Amino acid sequence: MDVYNVMNDSKAYFRVFHPFVAPFLTSVRQIRARFTVARRLLLPRFENRYPDDGKGHNDMLQWLVDTARGRDEETDQVVKRMLFLNMAAIHTSAEAATSTILDLCARPDYINMLRDEMLESIKTHGGLKLATISSLKKTDSFIKESNRLNTSGLMTFHRRLAVPLTLSNGVTLPASTYLSMSHYPMIHDAEIFPEPEAFDGLRF
Template structure:
């Protein structure tokens, strides 16, 4: 899309809710959503069905506040055992590979149920597409704009993602037809536990809209959840390895809260306030984006101080002052309990400094009209996975990485752990069998 206008944080309160600023138009242009193979970005251009489905259904995915989590969450153990193992001695693992597969398997089980999530073909497609589509974007970005509409047909990176989209549709669409037939015959789904295929079908019916391309929406959902969550969990494990002084305190909190609640539910995860602080601090130091909240101006805009933005401008909000000493004391220092202390300092701070709370100072999940509807689900999923990993494993940096800045990859405005980053891992005997507290 060419040059971007980077908007200073002082305009955030006006910027966040301006109806003339369009999020979808930015995604369509910047990520080639009209090109075959890039359909994973296309739901953003017609995202009402997806947004409505997520806003309505995601809060119930983890059960009611005081209900134990369903057996799907026991998949945390299965995925960790499969992709990390139970090494008795310090063993090197590739951080990206281990975390990405753990996150992909777990989110697929939650969103699609066991039949599709356990299908090796879907596992391969959903995991590879999340990486391959960004490689294709990068490849096109390196070409002259005039040639992109032609060359995308022959570039191997683009051919690969076209094949992956075709495979996704071939897997998902028959299941959609089966669900529709079930509704036609019985008037409603016959299964007790509904998944995201049901959500999308129901959301389209409620709005009396044509059935969306569910196969594409599922691969988009997998891509979004996997990229953001795996990046965040990867940084959490790196921070646990870099700052081991916090690890036992976090473990002790998990054990104490489990003893108090007797089960893993939303209330239990809410009580993990030290862990919530550690996660928020990790996101503060590693926000994942150097600029976010992308928009396209659909008309000329004038901010309250007279600053003018022309129609058609591509905009992004510059990073919030997360490293500003006027906002956070010792901003360059990782302080895992920073937000735990702030929450405890005043009743008015209890909600303000939670991981899921967006503000002008913390915009990792966006802010305003387009704040991420999945942030509560993502936060609870991260806590569940991080708690299990801390109780069952020790993590450390390899000797050659100690004392060195952690290598990071930058792609456009994204930042992520280096895909070559190795981590030392060793199984340990947990203080409690964490997942025995799940339902099932």
């Protein structure tokens, strides 16, 4: 939300003036304050997070540290990259979870079946582990069906080409071409998904 507020506030001024007006914008001061908080929270996590520490940290923060090169190795840059990933991931995950819960509330006949699968998986694998999650086939199917029918918009995969791209049919798209995919017709296509408007929690 802070990023979009900065974008909207900046639009009131010509781009050439942005560096001069930015320090005076409330939205810019807000995002800098949040960055300071994020930096304070993440700094303790950076301890012993270098590639040769031998600790075996298997998380996003370690992956960012391991892949950083040059200026990206600076603490502030890693914090910025972490915040960018959060911005890209959190709202989509929250939206998917919300849709799934609402679909489950609307279809209570699935509750016992999914609960039984979860309890059995926890018993089989001795607790909540990666193997436990991976074995939840019915739950995974229910979530996928919820995601299929609860799409955000008609288009997805919005990208801008940094370099020219030649497709398999020989067509070359120049750099700066904007791409998008019309996924809505696909998920409502009866040839791909029989009875596409019907919710089938075991479809997948």
